[in-house]
Amino acid sequence: MNLLRKLNCLFHYYPKSAPFSSLISSFTTHQLTLTTFPPDPQIVLTTLCSNGQLKEALIEMAARGLEMKFESYDMLLNACIKKRAFREGQRVHAHMIKTRYLPPVYLRNRLIIFYSKCDRLREARNVLDEMPEKDVVSWTAMISAYSQRGFATEALDLFLEMLRSGMSSNYVTYASVLTALSGLAALDLGKQVHNHVLRCKLPFYVVLQNSLIDMYSKCGNLIYSRRIFDNMSERTVISWNAMLVGYSKHGMGREVVELYKLMRNENKIKPDSVTLLGVLSGCSHGGMENVGLEIFEEMVNGKDEVEPDIEHYGCVVDLLGRAGRVEEAFEFIKKMPFEPTAALWGSLLGACKVHSNIEVGEFVGHRLLEIEPENAGNYVILSNLYASTGRWEDVRMVRDLMLKKAVKKEPGRSWIELDQTLHSFHASDRSHPRREEVFAKMKELSIKFKEAGYVPDLSCVLHDVDEEQKEKILLGHSEKLALTFGLISTSDRAPLRVIKNLRICIDCHNFAKFVSKIYMREVYLRDKNRFHHISMGVCSCGDYW
């Protein structure tokens, strides 16, 4: 330990670019008083790696050529993982190949983890595919890499491949698979995995329980989440956060605040930054502005509490905006101790749209187009704002700007799970085997709903086409297709659960209300941000989202 520190001090006397081995030989002659010289090369590497001196460590690696060992590679890779140093890690990998070193499973797993932490999933997958033998960690590391980055189908495919190969899973594998299912909101599949986990009679793992809480809430079944939460004999802050965020995403402000109070009263687990994000956004989505503002006030004044960071300030902008206090939100942004981010302006712009505040909205919108010109959503909201106040020339101006900048919108997709199968639709999708039935039903619904008072909101269509064409485009929106498909494929009164990868459009939201009212269906719509629970024509989001 002392030696390490001494070695480290010595290094600073030499130019950093000098090859390491020459450096050592040069000072061994002067420093004979030091205890164990020449130093063990492993200790040299250890020191460099633990100091994060990657460049020097790589020079040492090159100098050692074939003498690199398991421990040396392990050390280097771990340092690269910690620093997310892609280039450096790649050189370590290349060194193994060049020296014909055959890494054992453990080291190959480190390579998979290294590549996936650097966001290089293809490289990670190559390592996995080339492994002569894999263990449970190899598979799990890759599955979780996919799940965490939103590649849910790839994660599931790989999980199936793992099962087929005869490898058995453990609780970490299940937790990763559940994350993938949360992303897809595949409730039935999630339940199946849950059942399987129960049958396996695994011991109690908090991590696994946490991912079950999250899976059920993201699949729209909060009752199950709460049941798991209540039955836990031991909880971590993540358990509380998962439950709080679940209520928040479902717009259940009262439950959020209640659970938060329970957490404070129990006084066993300390809230963290994520807890407060969940509570504040829960108050915002759940229509409890004043409670949220009070909690934020406590954060600002508190002593050993969580210190508010920019995202907490963002929640307050949301809170004020929702309450229609748009000017106040604007002033709040100007006074914050942080530089406002695009996301923060975006939330204010959303509030301006909902409350038709053209003065603030115009300023914020143009500001946003400057700092985030690649985000299509900004153009759409600003254009909708202009449309809602009849400023058609400005609508055209924004649309032209959007065309000029050629911003690409992530294609909207919606899906619905029936009999453990996900049926996915994009706008005006004609690929589904039952498309004819779906389109026939859509026409019927359009007429029926109009009689009941549905007015298509043409301002949701940005294309410059005539009204009839606009209505056609509107009717082809993916969430309407998925809803209609659900309606014709399930029994009367069965609830419908539709998921959309983007935020839901106002017209589709309204359309879903008519579905719920006229067909007496509970409609659960999950969009990018939150859940909409629509019942008898009324939505839990209070029409603000």
Add this chain to the structure above:
DNA sequence: ATAGGGTTAG
């Protein structure tokens, strides 16, 4: 060389 891979937020 018997661990590592894992859960919440956006």
